[in-house]
Amino acid sequence: MPAFKVPASKKSIDQNRFEVEATNGKTFQLPSLKYIDPNLMVQVEAMPQMAGTKHMFESIAPGLFETFEDGEQVGALMEAWQEFSGVTLGESQASAG
DSSP states (O other): OOOOOOOOOOTTSGGGEEEEEOTTSOEEEEEOGGGSOHHHHHHHHTSOHHHHHHHHHHHHSTTSGGGOOSHHHHHHHHHHHHHHHTOOTTSOGGGOO
8 A cells, every 4th residue: 555645735825825914004924724833733732822822923923913902803813814714613723624
């Protein structure tokens, strides 16, 4: 039986990128959640929720987290990003895909 060949990642394809305009007018691009580095996801899941969220944003979109003024903005972005990615609340990003 031939070995399974891991497919190339599609995270750089435009249709797999979520564009975000921050309150300061700067635009950031986030990969679909299913294309987040699994090592980063392990780190994030081991951290307290907001610290993990900050670490994730700073790792994939440096400067985005510092534009947030409150938790409502973070929550709204997370909800929209999850919807874009086809991930429902409570589902592990690692299982989405």
